[in-house]
Amino acid sequence: MYIPYIEDTDDWVGTPTLLETCRHQLMMCENEIQECTLRPREERERIFTLAEFLIEATKERGALRDQLAKQL
Template structure:
């Protein structure tokens, strides 16, 4: 194609000059830059808020963890105390049972009954065999 066949369109109406095109492109870049700066500020604000929320959650987690450890220790102490009470109560019951048996044997002896004879009534008399 020859240069004289190319139309010169610089003087047509509505066709921007190269300088106008550069200025327009510059304004578009400036607007995009401002929008990106705004988005960056918003993102930084959200990140700061997330960091604060994380710090609060971590503090709450640590507090709850300490409370859980204290509650476990308290439960262990209560379990030990209940076990001690149960052992003591069982010992007292056994002592009371033994004392009642001894008193029952003494009452039967005083009444003339042979102690523990009725307990073994199911056994055969060895003289019968």
């Protein structure tokens, strides 16, 4: 079985240590969690705004129906 040569790069300058790699992964996970909590909050605000628009439109529709009924 052929095993390809994998160059040992642990001593290269700029190669992150295991601790640095773990910290970076942790930071990425924290950012993703923050994004996953922020996005639903923003969407709930948008839904609430749309619900308010619907309530206003329903009230306006009712008022216009009443005006039309009075005219007929």
